[in-house]
Amino acid sequence: MAFKVVDGGFSTELELRGFQFGDDPLWSARVIYTNPEEIKKVHTSFLESGADIIESGTYQASVYGFQKYLGLSVDESKQLVAKGIQLAKESRDEFWEDCKRSGADKDRCYPLVAGCVGPYAVKVLNVEEYSGTYVDTTSISVSHK
Numbered sequence: 001m002a003f004k005v006v007d008g009g010f011s012t013e014l015e016l017r018g019f020q021f022g023d024d025p026l027w028s029a030r031v032i033y034t035n036p037e038e039i040k041k042v043h044t045s046f047l048e049s050g051a052d053i054i055e056s057g058t059y060q061a062s063v064y065g066f067q068k069y070l071g072l073s074v075d076e077s078k079q080l081v082a083k084g085i086q087l088a089k090e091s092r093d094e095f096w097e098d099c100k101r102s103g104a105d106k107d108r109c110y111p112l113v114a115g116c117v118g119p120y121a122v123k124v125l126n127v128e129e130y131s132g133t134y135v136d137t138t139s140i141s142v143s144h145k
Contacts, residue, residue, distance in 0.1 A: 005044075006052070006053045006055070010055065010116070014031060014042060017041075024120055026060055029060040031069075032033075032061060032083055040087050047095040050108075053111065055088070056084050056088040057116065059117070061081045061084050062081070064077075065077075116142065129137070
């Protein structure tokens with residue numbers, strides 16, 4: 001049986017780097033907007049530590065949240081959610097290119113990017129997290145590229 005190592009606590013890592021989220025309703029998703037390069041550094045640190053799978057930093061990212069708390073339009077908010085996913089892919093691709101240059105790609109598998117979807121319905125629909133009552137309102141787009 002082959003095991004895969006998944007990255008660690010994304011927000012915790014950002015906090016260790018000096019970010020403070022307190023009661024921020026966007027939590028670490030705000031950093032996609034304010035400091036995207038730091039998002040990439042966190043992803044890269046997980047990959048360098050041996051993660052086979054990294055999760056996008058989009059746990060608390062939503063169109064609704066970005067509109068309400070950043071004042072963005074619907075289109076800008078959608079682009080920002082997509083940017084959170086793109087940052088993870090870029091981090092993975094840059095890391096993998098470095099692995100290929102150094103020959104380290106022979107010692108590990110090509111890392112995967114997993115989309116991270118948080119408790120959107122808890123904030124917006126006022127239902128219990130993990131109850132499953134909001135499954136019909138959630139859509140997920142998956143890409144292997």
